[in-house]
Amino acid sequence: MALTALTLVTLGLAGTAGAVTYSGGSVTTGANAVAGGTDTVSGSGFTPGGTVTVTLGAEVLGTVVVASDGTFALTYTVPSTCGNYTITATDGTQTQTTTLTVACAATTSGALPFTGNNSSLPLAQIGAGLLAAGAVIALTVRKRQHAAVKVDA
Helix, strand or coil, X not given: CCCCCEEEEECCCCCCCEEXXXXXXXXXXXXXXXXXXXXXXXXXXXXXXXXXXXXXXCEEEEEXXXXXXXXXXXXXXXXXXXXXXXXXXXXXXXXXXXXXXXXXXXXXXXXXXXXXXXXCHHHHHHHHHHHHHHXXXXXXXXXXXXXXXXXXX
């Protein structure tokens, strides 16, 4: 099968759309596909009134009737596993493909464990207590020194 006017436009960034164009038609996926979420694949350049079957790898995502302007759109569930997938749209005479990139979600191991006190009140109380004890000691020493000076005089 010979294909003419093959133009390939693919954005290689994670979660971005890609498109492949054959003889004026194309098929695209939405940008930023989220694993397990929904996305829409759309196409143009198909025979108006015809039926397009859309597959993701070997899995049939669905069939849709082509609009009078040669376009179609089909909402599907994005695979829950990250990676690159091939989406194919065919009406029996024309086949167009695009690459769907599903980015891996950042994994979290849960909340950090509690490792301390989030209140500075006990520290303030200890500081005030030490300050008071220091003042008492200073006053006691001063009184003794004062009393010693009076006895000597």
